[in-house]
Amino acid sequence: MGKIKGFIEFPRIVEQNIPAIDRVKNYKEFVLPLSDEEAKIQGARCMDCGIPFCNNGCPVNNIIPDWNDLVFQQNWKAAIDVLHSTNNFPEFTGRICPAPCEAACTLNINSDAVGIKSIEHAIIDKAWENNWVVPQPSKNKTGKKIAVIGSGPAGLAAAQQLARVGHDVCIYEKNDRIGGLLRYGIPDFKMEKYHIDRRVKQMKAEGVKFKINKNVGKNIDPEVLIKEYDAVILSGGAEWPRDLPVPGRELNGIHFAMDFLPLQNKVVAGDKISDQITARDKHVVVIGGGDTGSDCVGTSNRHGALSVTQFELMPQPPEQEDKSMIWPYWPLKMRTTSSHEEGCERDWSIATKSFTGEKGKVKQLIGVKVEWRNGKMQEISNTEFKLKADLVLLAMGFMGPQQTMLDKFLIEKDQRGNVKATTEGEKAYFTSRKKVFAAGDIRRGQSLVVWAIREGRQCARSVDEFLMGSSVLPR
């Protein structure tokens, strides 16, 4: 409930970061969590709304008012219980979720939202510190076997849920480490990887088996899985990057962000990489104004780039949205990320016309200002420009899942190339093939970690119902 007039008395406090100048020196997380007292005050601001829009804004429907209140009362143990009841991995979302809950927070209508994400962050950190996060192995085994393909957040969430109700779950991961995008897509400075490791440890204790370097469709035959297991969940993500087919694209030094970022994470993890793409002493251009673009900016700065420029094709969004027409939904507005703070030029309404280079290596980007009319883009005449570019990183989003595996599974896809499956009704998360389910980006397309967790959990319930006739797993 918080404090009755807390929202009037106290301001929003956001988590502070270590100064940019210091944090770019390494790949450590730089967010300073709230102190207990700060968290308590933030919790006090929660208004115990008759309709808590926040928990609807949150894709996993975190029961935010309840744990806000528990933090206000400093009952951290109960807070983590409530938080865990909707979210398997708050340490991931508490770090990298853009927090649609805060956009939906009632206080956000005409004031500053409760710092929900920072409270979540504080709760789960406290829980780990105090060893409250312990394995919850099931008492009874069902004897049912389930394969989960892909160890990103959707796969992990599904696996954990299913293991906890007594199924034998095995996760197949094509990479050498568990975690999917969490592992190789998200830079360490946003989320260090021990978070994944200790969850994996917990899940192992709960009976989940992990198989790495198993690329289903390549070195594992889908049909074997379908035969051996009682159910198969596809949770392989949407990793097919959008390309930029302009002249000069073939030049060296132009890379997809997802070719660039994982290497750094491997280096941080201690791998020796001989041919790491590095931004050191380079003029870096990041194309694409989203979160992945930001991650490229942050990583480039840490590499020691000479300059970092980020372009976005769409116009610059407003600093402040029209809340009366948008709240409680996610607003499109100007967002400056921590990576931007670390140094970066940004421009909007920029289209890349071509790249030029020397000796097969990119040297220059030729761009142009565009304007958008009725959803159509037009170049503005006489705005062409040239920019030095030694490293170009393409972070323009993803087209969908890698198609090869899906084709091998012989399942139906939707128009966008995602696995076709609904999320509601009796056959939620069922694919066109019996026993095969799909959850996460592979089904819905590129999205947030928190959506992946939601789908993983909901899919787990569907699978459980399919196998057992009924399920006590929450949706």
Add this chain to the structure above:
Amino acid sequence: MANRKILKQGLYNPKNEHDSCGVGFVVNTHGQKSHKIVKQGLEILTNLTHRGATGYDPKLGDGAGLLIQMPDKFFRSETKNLSFKLPSLGHYGVGMLFLPQQKKARQICETIILKIIKEEKQFELGWRDVPVNNKNIAKAARDVEPVIKQIIVGRNDNVCNSQDSFERKLFVIRKRIEIEVQKLKIEDAAKFYINSMSSRTIVYKGMLLASEVGVYFSDLLKSSVESALALVHQRFSTNTFPSWDLAHPYRMIAHNGEINTVQGNVNWINARRKKMESVLLSKDLKKLWPLIEDGQSDSACFDNCLELLVAGGYSLPHAIMMLIPEAWSGNTLMNENRRYFYEYHAALMEPWDGPAAVAFTDGKMIGATLDRNGLRPARYLMTDDGVVMMASEMGVLKFPEEKIIKKWRLEPGKMLLIDTQVGHIIDDQEIKKQLCSEKPYKDWVLKSRFFLEDLKAVKSSFKHKNSLLDLQQGFGYTQEDLSFILKPMIEMGQENSGSMGNDTALPVLSNRPKLIYNYFKQLFAQVTNPPIDPIREDIVMSLVTFIGPKPNLLGMNENSPAMRLEASQPVLSLDELDQLKSVHLLTNNQFKSITLDITYELSKDQDGKKMKAALNSLCKAATKAVNNGFNIIILSDRNISENRIALPALLACSATHHHLIKEGQRTSTGLVIDTGSAKEVHHFALLAGYGAEAVCPWLTHITIKSMTNDFISAQEKYIKAIGKGLYKVMSKMGISTYQSYCGAQIFEAVGLNSEFVEHYFRGTATNIEGIGIKEVAQEAERIHRAAFGDDPILMNALDAGGEYAFRIRGEQHMWNPESVAKLQHATRANQFETYKEYAELINNQSKCYMTLRGLFSFKNTKSISIKEVESAKEIVKRFATGAMSLGSISTEAHSTLAIAMNRIGGKSNTGEGGEDQRRFIPLKKDSMLSEHLSAEVIEKDIALKAGDSMRSRIKQVASGRFGVTAEYLAAADQIQIKMAQGAKPGEGGQLPGHKVSSYIAKLRFSVPGVGLISPPPHHDIYSIEDLAQLIHDLKNANPLAIISVKLVSETGVGTVAAGVAKAKSDHIVIAGHDGGTGASPLSSIKHAGTPWEIGLAETQQTLVLNQLRGRVIVQVDGQMKTGRDVVIGAMLGADEFGFATAPLVVEGCIMMRKCHLNTCPVGVATQDPELRKRFTGQPEHVVNFFFFVAEEVRELMATLGIRKFDDLIGRADLLDMEAGLDHWKIQGLDFSRIFYKPKVSNNVSIYNNEKQYHALDIALDNKLIKRAKLAIERKQSIEFDLEITNTNRTLGTMLSHEVAKRYGNDGLLDDSIIINMNGTAGQSFGAFLTKGITFNLYGEGNDYVGKGLCGGKIIISPPKLFQGNASENIIVGNTVMYGATSGEAYFNGIAGERFCVRNSGASAVIEGLGNHGCEYMTGGTVIVLGSTGQNFAAGMSGGIAYIYDPHNLFKKYCNLSMVTLEKIEKKELQNKELRHLNKSDEEIMKNLINNHYKYTNSQAAKLILNNWDNELKSFVKVMPIEYKRAISELYASSTKEVA
């Protein structure tokens, strides 16, 4: 019932009929019989006509009649022509009979009569046809007119050796005849009925207008018809169906009022059947059953019971004292003997509770008594030649003033008795003193009484085996039960409040398993009887409960009284339950308890057979226990475990209770429920209502223990909170004692099937069918399995609940994040497409089973083009916004609604809080809100357009009467009387002091910072004829406004609505149970009232059947959200539609449900200036919303092929139940009664197309207005004389309207119009009298003198010829100056109860008054030159009263919870800071008392003035604590400003 013309159909049920009325008697105390008394009786009737009602046909009265002594002379002469000789008086009896019209049926009845007379060994002397003249009666009455005959029965002295025993025999004969004829189920237009069968009295009554009784029965005009007494009654019924038998008087009584507990009383009477024994009746006692025939009115049931008691040997006053006891349990002023008398009898008979003025007679004695709270008026006078006349009002029978020696009133709980054999009046003191000392009641009580609280303490040894969490889950606990229900109770000692309405699914539609408690809705009083204020009038309330067997009702000669176990309240602690378990040890084996386990083995129970079996064996075990001599049965579910499931405690309780009643064993044992399921007030109320004498909520106690460190205090607070809550639930039905609430079944079921209800909850209404034992068992099983199962969510937490606020895993809500956002976006951007997405969310039936209408579908009809459909512009005129006061919502939010509604031609509603006069003026140019209302009162400005108006076209008049002045009423297009509110029907409200800003205080005529209370009842509406009077008053206050009455849906609301239509309301609002509120107890939001679909349909059907529909406009409201809601509302019978929550959401409300905390973060429902700055609503948005709704209506009309909206109204035949709904609980629902369309001829209207006739054209005020023309129009002074009588009701109000509409509350200069009058004033004399008008009356006033007085002056002095001492005689009736806002009044005499209730600014001088004086007063000055009744100043938060109290007695009579008593200081000495009206007390008093003397020649005033300095010391000042603080604060701030 078989021969009743209008049978139960659709939702109409004749069982719900109510009546009320005028009652009176005249008696010669010396017992001298004369024809004059009979004539006077008829005259009283004629002059009480306005207290009755007529139906659609003005000739069709509701019934009237008269009871007189046996007119021996008359019969002697009549029988001369008959073939038998009449024995002497006392040796024959006359049965007055209504017989069937068909000869054959009649003959059967006559044969039975003769047979039974013979069997009872008496003689048939002969028959007499009663001559009647039916030319004048309405056709409908004639159609069912019985053949009226008299049977004359001779006394067999061998069997009956006295007249008393003959009377008893005649009673037995009559009962036997009634029972036997009833069995035949004769089909005839007229009903067989025995009016009276006695050797002492005879009743003449019928379906007649009051004035027609003497015309119809020519007997009565014969001079040989002589009697020493005449008891008369004029009925006001809530229907128009002619029923001859329902007219009063009954055999012994005529009743004005209502018995609220009648269902329970009848059950208890039946329960006693086997245990009852009577020396006098001996074997005849068995012949009397069923004593109380099914389907009778409450008065008839009461009459039956009274007859039994009298036949059983109680004297008439003794029996009456048992049935309608005074409030004794908490009454410290009552004489000890009397208190023991009542306490002794309390164990014998529970009170027949409700407002009542009962006049009673056995032919020798005649008298009257009033209920404990004095909720009906009864005045009487005595003449010097021994005539006593009592009536509901004075003036009904004229006596020369000089012959009158006493004018008085019946006081609450008091009795007036005239024994014609003794020959004088016996006053209350005397009768009761005599009766109370007849037997050693005190000794008996002390000898036989155990107090539970006094028994030796026992420490509970209970240890639970299962975890607390599992147990809680097993009994359906949710997180909300802890946080919303229990926590506030254990912290604050009272139930939590909530705000906004109830938008969750009905339990029967919910996907989530529900406890059976949730299927019951609390009934509440509206119109036909008043709710009680259990806080301010707690002197009448009692939670005393008797646990254990009840003594033989007729065992008055048994000299060793039966033992009784008494508890001061019914919620038991764990220790107390253990006391009961070992009660035999503690009471020396007087009591013996047995615990019956109500858990049973868990197993799959698909069809409920196992639960049924468990219930059957429980009932058998109960019977066995009683047979084995156990006299306290404890039903306990503590044995619950993983493998044992508990029977729902309520079901077990009711099943056992009804089983024992059926077996005649119920009064042999007490019934105590020991359950884990009872948590909240509603649960305890239900258990009590279905028979539990005490309840131990064992799991709640354990839960509380886990929530607190101070268990003792927490438990105490919890028990206190439940007690307060029970008071609230009982009082909302007007019931004041737990004892009579127990078993009274004041509930209706929503969503339970009749078979189930009939079996386990017999007598409870259920209208839409629903689930039965099978589903109840399944729900119980689901809850149980979830509790003890593996659900990870429930492993370490309770279920979320989500009933009180939206919760993600909780109950569904119609207002949810999606619907709120969509509606706001649509209306702000004016996007119909987005609105349709919103409407789709709300209307979508396939997904969410939320409302009944959600399950409706439209029948396929031929569609038309939307172009042909009536325009949206026309449709929006039918829309209104709900009554939300400025106070509950901000100025910004309030005026935005008004502006929007005026733009579209709809109506907004002031709510109860007055309205700024500046809002009455239409705007000439584009401007800002603050330019009109001044910048200080506006925090967020709003742009207005030329032509806009901020005037709320609907002005609400609620029980607090805040800001209700002649000017306010004159500015209305519609005046709405709020009888009830969906969120808290039967309850009052409170605006806490911190919300009363100076602006709000100004509008409400109160003091800033002082909290304001709206009483539960309108103190001028205690019954239907009172409502008729208020409607008449308001119509006079604004003849152009239509008068509306707001009711809340519950079973029987249709019948109430019919009564309201007969009371001349132009407009009726039917509100659903789910409507919004600023603050209301949670149990009321959730558990009182029913969905509007049911109430509206019942209203439509009843009005149509009564042919009253055409003359009223029907509006429906309660969670109206979309065009589909509107269309369904129209089909079920609504002309108009009220919206409240939806427009608030459009204004920015996001359902925080924090209105009651003043922290609304969007500036809608708050007075906090900072938060109000956040308001973003715009009139345009609201306008958009209503047009969207209208467009959606048009689209639906087009699909249905309906062009005009009028053609949609009442077309329930176009509705159907959605096919193929797949939901386990809803299969049993049956909407056929909702969809029922009464079959009436084409000329009977089914929508509003006629007007009410208010008879204003014949009002005396027309004359006044004419004569005061120069004063009104040219402000000249004018004075004239006038003769008046009691039928000149509401005098001066239309005149005041003429002044107010021209000059507002400023009125005219004082004394511009002076009217000197003689006579007895009718009710509401000088109502809303405005400044400049002076009424100077010599005579007396009735009830409601100076109601709503606003600036006028009223002076009443005794008639010049009256010989009595003014200060010892009554001069005005009850509820005088109710809601007065300014003005002065001087009354040289005593007033009745509730003088100056809700006065907020007027001054009054009076010589003495009854109970509850100055209740809820917030301003003004009252001087009492004599004594007051009890409970003076209850809830008084402002103004001052000065009481003349030379003997220092007053403090016992004053309710000191909100006031202090102070001495009067001399003006020089009085502190400036604390001055009322900025004057010293002495100045104020001297001025008023001087005036009083000057105007009325009061001798009391004269004496005081003559000895001023000394007498000043005899006064005591009643100073409200809050007011004192507020005036000193105001003084401080005003001096600061000056400095």
